[in-house]
Amino acid sequence: MSQPNDNARRCPICGKLQAEAVRPFCSKRCADLDLGRWLKGSYVVPGRATDEGDGPQTPPPPEAGGGE
16 A cells, blocks of 8 residues: 655644644644744745836826927
8 A cells, every 4th residue: 555645744833743623733832833923924925026017107207398
């Protein structure tokens, strides 16, 4: 028989085996530690830079002289 991937059943915080009740963590303590890291901003999801055309567009300044 093939063995299941042991890494898939490990707690991402401490590396112990996962508990079904608090999966993917091994305990409520590790789940709470992970939540605290998210709330403090320790984890960051990468995104696009804001200078890629996301901001408000300002119209170009009027041309000097305006000769009609």
